[in-house]
Amino acid sequence: MPMKLRLSVCVCALSLCAPLAAQEQGEDESEAKPEIVVTGRGLDPALSTGIYATTTLERETIVASPSGRIEDVLRGVAGFQQFRRSDSRSSNPSAQGVTLRALGGNATSRALVLLDGVPIADPFFGYIPLSAIAPETLGQIRVTRGGGSGPFGAGALAGTIELDSADPSATGTFLGSAAINNREETEASGVLSQRLGSGFAVASGRWDRGQGFFTTPDSQRVPASARAGFDSWNAALRGVAPLTGQIELQARVAAFRDNRTLRFEGADSFSEGQEASLRIVGRGDWQFDALAYVQARDFGNVVISSTRFTPVLDQRRTPSTGVGGKFELRPPVAEGHDLRIGIDYRRADGELQEEAISAFSGNITERRRAGGATANLGIFIEDDWQIGPLIINGGLRADRTSITDGFYRAVNPAGMLVSEIIAPDRDDWALNWRAGALFYATRRLDLRAAAYTGLRLPTLNELYRPFVVFPVTTQANAALENERLQGFEVGLDWQPVNEVVFSVTAFDNEVKDAIANVTIAPNLRQRQNLPAIEARGIEASVAAKFGSVSLDGSLAWTDAEVRGQGSSLALDGNRPSQTPEFSATLTLGWRPAAGWQLATTLRHVSAQFEDDLESDVLPAATTLDAFIAAPLAGKLSVVLRGENLTGEDIVTRNQGGSIDLGVPRTIWLGLRYGF
Incomplete structure (x- = not known):
């Protein structure tokens, strides 16, 4: 509110x-x-929001995750998928891509993730810094599956995930929590809110650390095997103030650092970032939203030999910068119309800095640098027109994309050139569109249909950075083209009684020139543009509440196929890697009295393939989680949380039989104040 x-x-x-x-x-x-209303949010969702397959998660759901992680919250949305099944405590940060509708296949995000309107994907890699997002600071999450680029911005290929910060009416003056689990891992967070005149300020911080668990199965452990240790923190300061009775200023600064160890002693990685944004929102007759932001990120990673257990690669730094902004205007036009006109821009630049190391001598054998810049300028116009029980939506978007200053250079310890690539600069214009309709058939039944196109640039990582996950080498490809999506969907929302809401969507999406890691020789892959990835499926959800008892469920079934030809002909008809055919979540909640909250979540993910050739399988996994909060005194509560209570073996990686596992059975006990 x-x-x-x-x-x-x-x-x-x-x-x-x-x-x-x-x-x-x-x-x-x-x-x-006159009364001054300060919300701290952007403009209200457009009329067309209901036309597209949209799920809204309220704060009550966001702060009751059994793991306390934002990715766990999002897994309850039909069609949401991470590149790997690992969460942000036990995976390499560069593998934290998120997507929707089984349009995955590599570690880059194909969904656009926004925090208070700002894209938060890493400028170099395209991954989402999940550990930098504290669920307790959020007020609402809106997930739009499909829908094309539209007014959201380029990168919304598979959909858009909009995260909105909470204001003091949701957080109160102070929120605090602390917890410890059965492995003696800890987490602590705090949110402090203060009203300042007609505005407010919110300061937040979170710290998670622990020894982690062994991702390596017992049968494959060696003396050098290590737990997936983690130590991460994030902090943010956000202020909102009125400039006039109808115009408000929003400002945010934030920083984070995340350190992890994966699989072997010494296989350490870090990611860190700092960012600032300024936003002015006008809610008068001429509504507008003006946003500008800057981001600085860095990433480092040490690769350990899986045979000699010594360093073979030191990816010391990958500094990158993202800058951009957006301006949207909603002028008053004819009655029944909601017109949106705008422009957005994003530029990303970065440079990889790494050294190859001999596993035998420990000496540096090669020094490498790679990087460049990408940019996207978009101009859009969109109109929603309500005619009685019918809402019609139509929009056009023109994007100018550019890829510049690309290079890869390797020299030996003496400084002599070993290999070099200087990529030519290139740019292009693309036109995207979307259209749809929503019909209020009855008081309890809505029918909807939509068609759309979308665009995503390749990341600097995909263009210029080769990498090795022993024994497989994956080459970069400086000639990658932009991904293009076209799709359509039909759906309905039905409320048979006041307490129950059903939603069903059937969709058909196709990504042309989809970027994937394509096997071109034994233990050798290259990033290539596939002719297409096609995904057809059904998404469904149910929400019911009978007094103090609630039920929330979602499922996604997707028939996804690769279209291959030429060097990718062997992949034709294969399922994209890391893409399950079926996933489902069911949460049963109970609030027996004020301050009490109990919930259990059953989740199932079907089998998926590790690689493009379908040679290695990640078996299906079914998990059971639980969350219990009970009041102690006043605003103080005790919280008991359980992850993977059945102890299911969740295989997150299977490369020729070399396996990594996800989170085992984990029990958390903690206190929280003010929630």
């Missing part, structure tokens, strides 16, 4: 003076100044 702050002015020392003054001056001066 928006926070309302009332500003009143007394024209006399006492309110009783006003009538007397009015009689003496012949006028009424007792009128109060």
Whole structure:
């Protein structure tokens, strides 16, 4: 709910003076100044939001995750998928790509993730810094599956995930929590909110650390095997203030650092970032949203030989920068119309800095640098038109994309050139569109249909950075083309009774020139543009609440296929790697009394393939999680959380029989105040 702050002015020392003054001056001066409403959010969702397959997660759901991680919250949305099944405590940060509708296949995000309107994907790799997102700071999450690029921005190929920060009406003056689990891992967080005149400020911080668990199965462990240790923190300061009665200023600065160890002693990685954004939102007759942001990121990673267990690669740094902004205008037009006109821009640049190391001598054998810049300028116009029970949506978007200053250079320890690639600069214009309709068939039944196109640039990582996951080498490809999506969908939302809502969507999406890691020789892959990845499927959800008992469920079934030809002909008809055919989540909740909250979540993910040739399988996994909060005194509660209570073996990687596992049975006990 928006926070309302009332500003009143007394024209006399006492309110009783006003009538007397009015009689003496012949006028009424007792009128109060207009009410100032400060929300801390962007403009209200457009009318067309209901046309596309959209799921909204409220704060009550966001802060009750059994793992306390944002990716666990999002897994409850039909069609949401990470590149790997690992969470952000036990995976390499560069593998944290997120997508929707089984349009995965590599570690780059094909869904656009926004925090208060700002794209948060890493400028170099395209992964999402999941450990930098504290669920307790969020007020709402809106996930739009499909829908094309539209007014969201380029990169919304598979859909858009919009994260909105919470305001003081949701957090109160102070929120605090601390917890420890059965492996003696800890987490602690705090959110401090303060009203400042007609605005407010929110400061937040979180720290997670632990020894982690062994991702390597017992049968494959060696003396050098290590737990997936983690140590991460994030902090943010956000301020919102009114400039006028209808215009507000929003500012945010944030920083994070995440350190991890994976599989072997010494296989350490880090990711870190700093960012700042400024946003001005106008809610008058001429509504507008003006946003500017800057991001600085870095990533480092040490690769350990799986045979000699010594360093073979030191990816010391990968500094990158993202800058951009957006301006959207909603002018008052004819009644029943909601017109949106705007422009957005994003530029990403970065450089890989790494050294190859001999596993035998420990000496540096090669020094490598790689990097470049990408940019996207988009201009869009979109109109929603309501005609009685019918809403019609149509929009056009033109994108100018550019890839510049690309290079890869390797030299030996003496500085002599070993190999070099200087990629030619290139740019292009692309036109995207989307259209749809929503029909309120009855008071309880909505019917919808939509068609759309979308665009995603290749990342600097895909263009210029080769990598090795022993024994497989994956080459970069500086000639990669932009991915293009076209799709359509039909769906319905049905509320048979007040307490129950069903939603079903059937979709058909195709990504042309889809970027994937394609096997071109034994133990050798290259990033290539596949002719297409096609995904057809069904998404469904149900939400029911009967008194203190609630039920929330979602499922996604997808028939996804690769279209191959030429060097990728052997992949034709294969299922994209890391893509399950079926996934489902069911959560049963109970609030027996004020302050009490109990929930259990059953989740199933079907089998998927590790690689493009379908040679290695990740078996299906079914997990059971639980969350219990009980009041102790006042705003203080005790919280008990359980992850993977059945102890299921969740295989997250299978490369020729070399296996990594996901989170085992984990029990958390903690306290929280003010939630």
